[in-house]
Structure formats: C-alpha cells, structure tokens
Amino acid sequence: METNHLLIKLVLLASCLIHPRVCSPSCNLPAIFNFGDSNSDTGGLSAAFGQAPYPNGQTFFHSPSGRFADGRLIIDFIAEELGLPYLNAFLDSIGSNFSHGANFATAGSTVRPPNSTISQGGSSPISLDVQLVQFSDFITRSQLIRNRGGVFKKLLPKKEYFSQALYTFDIGQNDLTSGLKLNMTTDQIKAYIPDVLDQFSNAIRKVYSKGGRRFWIHNTAPLGCLPYVLDRFPVPASQIDNHGCAIPRNEIARYYNSELKRRVIGLRKELSDAAFTYVDIYSIKHTLITQAKKLGTIFMFC
Template structure:
C-alpha cells in the first residue's frame, strides 16, 4: 500500500488534471491592441526617442494601480479580470524585463500593444495611412514564436504548455479601421478592408492551434458608432444617421456588425476543422450594447457616451487636448462613466464586459461551460501584484 506522502502526491496531480479537464488554465497568452495592452507600448516608448504617449501620465491608472501602468484606462482591463478570475497574477507585458524561463507560461505573457493593427503596416502605407510603427498581429505572433525556445525545450513541451493556456486573440482589427477612418477614408472604402483583417485573424488562430493551443477566445469589434471619438469627429455632419435609442452612429455600428459576422462565419469553419479545440467567440458588441441602451440600469449614471477624461466638447473628447493633457479634465466618479478617454473604456466598463462574457451569456460557446463558474474566483475582492 502506498504511503501517505505518495497518496497526497497522486491526489494533488489528479486534482490538477481535473482542474484542467474542467476548462481552467495555468496561464494566459494574449495578443491584441490597447484593449488588452498591459504595458508593452509604454515599454517600447521608453526605449525609443520620440513622442511620449499621453497614457503614460496620470490620471491613467489612478483607480486601481494609483499610477500609470501603460493601460489605456483608469484601472484594470478585461484581461486583468480574466487573470484574477482564474487565480493568476496579472499578466506581464512581453517587452518587460523578466526572464521567460523563470515566469514563462506558468502565469502567462501578454504580447498586445496599444495601437496595434491586425494587418501589417505595409497594407496601410499602400493606402496612404500612417500607423507610426509596425506592431501588427503578425509581429506579435513573431515575438511569441521567438520566445518559445526560452520557455520550453522541445516541440512536445511547448504544445503541452500552450495547450494548458487560455489564448486571447484580440480584440484586434479595430485600429485597422480607426486609422483609416481618422485619416478621412470613407466608411464604404474601409469596409473593403474587413475580409483582409478577418483572414489575418483566422490565419493567426490556425497557427496558434498548430502550435498547440486548445482554447482560444477571439473577440469581435465593439459598437464603434458609440465611441466618443467618432461621435465627435462626425458631430454636426449630415453624412451620418443616429440610432434614436442610443445616440450612436448607425452606419459605424453596422460596419462593426459586418466585421463580427464575417469573423463568426470564419470561426465556425475552424470549428469544423478542429472539433477538439475550444474556439470561443466573445461578443464585445452586444455585451457593451446593453449599457448603451440602458446606462442607468447598470450603474453608469453619467451616461455611456461622454468621456470621463478629456478636453471638452459635446462628448468631452478633443482631438487637440487628450486625457492627461494639462488642459484636460477628469470626472470625480469614473465608475459612473462607461467611456474613459473617448476611445477607451473605464475600469468599471471593462469589469461589466468581463462579467457579461466570462460569467454571462455573451460568448459562443459560453465560457462558463468551458471553465465552470464555480471554479472562477470573484474578481471584486481580489488584488494582484504587477
């Protein structure tokens, strides 16, 4: 008969296997843009000469971290709430000064960069659009692949580690459209970019599956017609129509839904090829739309359209006076606002979307069926170190 120490070792291993079998993960691997960046652009900017991003100054980070961290919000992002709910530390940016073989995939690595596009910069430059630097999804995937020899010694080991990770692919693609629309391209022209963006996302998902990914969450686009940025850009224009129930720009929201529909179709095709892989679509659009339709019902009593931090104007967004500029103002109660700085959301908004997705019904299949809610920790009471 086995001694007690052997028994407890076997029991521990069985419990660990059972936790994974029930869909909970040992680490998070993340790709994306400013909705998921936990500090990569901040670190890249610190190592280069040029303009310092405004989100590297207060009041960014004030609510939770009490200092700027490189997150484009007043506090935590969706990825932070996901990590906390899984009992993991907050996921470090890949450009940080840490040793992969010490932390590695035991907690995860975040490759997302604020301002990132799905498509490489050459696509946009060919259309007369500047993206400042090439931090595309392909570049991020390249960083990940380059780091693998530092994390795992064999292909088999890498597949095992990646297979036990929750892989977040996005949100990505929004900036492909933002850069173009802000450069003056028409909605109709930018709509032609969508198939290229979707193909790039799908190509990345397929490559991650080949590398060993077993559970991937792929978000759709937010209702960009409700963004204070676009509401300001098109303010007073007779070229757009507004949804009377939300005040959002109808054409832009239909554009976001077009992107999301193509993405869902493509994800269904991947499910047919890889039935053993959990391909989870995260419906950012309708999760957020709950608030745009009824902000007061969800505690956003200062509305969903006006930015908390900004340089004035009808939606407190000013292209010349960004949040953190000395001339900007910040609201007293950010948790009562959905929009943070015109383009990004508040910590309260990200927590709401997280709950709708990972604890609610706004993922397909529902994430709580893959990782049961009973296994998720309550995020409100958690505090995690950087």
C-alpha cells in the same frame, strides 16, 4: 476602462457550459497568452514608447500601470477569475513574471501590418504578425532559458502550459478606424474586411500549429459609440441614433463582427481538436452604454 465584473463572470461561466473543452469544470487553466490592441494591452506600448501617463491607471492601480485606461481591462478580470496573476507585457523586461503566460498586445495594434509609422499618427508597429513572431520566439527561448534552472525556472512557463493555456484575441478595432483616418466610406472599409479576417484566421492557424487548443476571441466594440470616434470622425446629426451613437460606424462594426463569427464557425470545423469561444463584446458594451442609468454602471473606453 473599468468594466462590469459580473458580466465577465457570466461570460466565463457561459464559455465553460457551451464549450467544456475550453476549461476544466473549475476553469483551471495554467496560463493565458494574449494578442491584441489597447483593449488588452497591459504594458506593451508603454514599454516600447514610454509609460502611458496619468490619469491612466488612476481608478484601480492608483498610478500609471502600462494600460491606456483608468482601471482594469477585460483581460485583467479574466486572469482574476482563473486565479492567475495579471499578464505582464512581453516587451516589458522590468519586474516581469511570465510563469503563467504573456501579453503580446500593444495599444494601436492592427491585424494587418500598418503602412505608416506611429510617429505619423499611424498604428503600432507591433501588428498581429509581429506579435506571432514574438510568441513563436517566446516558446523556444523560454524553454531554453528555463532549463538553466534557478530564478528562470520560476519566471517562465512550463513546456506543457503552451498546450493547456487559454489563447485570447482582442484585435481588429484599429483596422476599421484606419479606414476612417483615410476618409474611406462605409462600403470601402467593408471591402477590405475580408483581407483583415484572412490574416486573423491565419494567425489562429499558426497558434494552433504551435499547440494552442483553447481560443477566446472577442469581436469589436460599437465603434459609433466610442467618444474618440465620435470626436475625430464626426457624422451629420441625421446619422446619430437615439443613444448618441454614429449609425454608419456601428454598421461597420456589426459587419466585421458578423464576418468574424462566420470565420470562427469555419475554424471550429477546420481545427476540430480546438475549442473556440466567440465573445460578443459589441452587445455587452452597447448594453452598458445604452442602459447605463438602468444598470448603474460607469463605463469608459480607451
């Protein structure tokens, strides 16, 4: 899932220009705390259920790296641009350094708690509510243990980092595909999206109550262009567009994104001390897919 490095630089620069409170003039943020699914999982699911096997990791890390992708993820590029190390997964206890943040994402995670186990083909049990519990526990325990001094002082974040950090969210895609797994129609999936976003919004409020003030929120990808969606949830040829994408699947994604953007606008007003950056991942990925030859890019999806 190697993405275009230049696009990440542009998104970071744009966020600094549009929302100066997101970062200092040099974007000098001391830590990142990430919540999400496979699009930003740097080793959570691998730590819990076994390492993502080769060819995962082959392009950049040259070996399995905990990511369900062949290379770096967007969260890796964000860390690079901020001059921070790649985020270690909260669940990975081997060789992890959390001094500059932690990653609570796991592949297959949903906003809403799943109603089937991962062994039954369901979603990850580490849904967003669980990730929030882990984060809350991390705040308390990291400071208790850091105060012991020694190596712990070097491996855990300073207390003030929690209010100065960037909080990134890249989740929701699996909530939409879970409806496809149940053979729901486009309208049926749209009907439960408000509940997904209610829980998403409450998650933001909880992080805010813990001191988080800088939020970086990704919308969801063009589902109808993802190979696994096209393969597992096919549509008639008449519903495929000129770029090979499934029209009704992209309709679901666009509806989710429009509603998510509306919620973010509302949260900006409600949580006036916070800065929100809404990142249009849908448009970025759709452009890379539909104009791959023109841009000279090779883009792969988890």
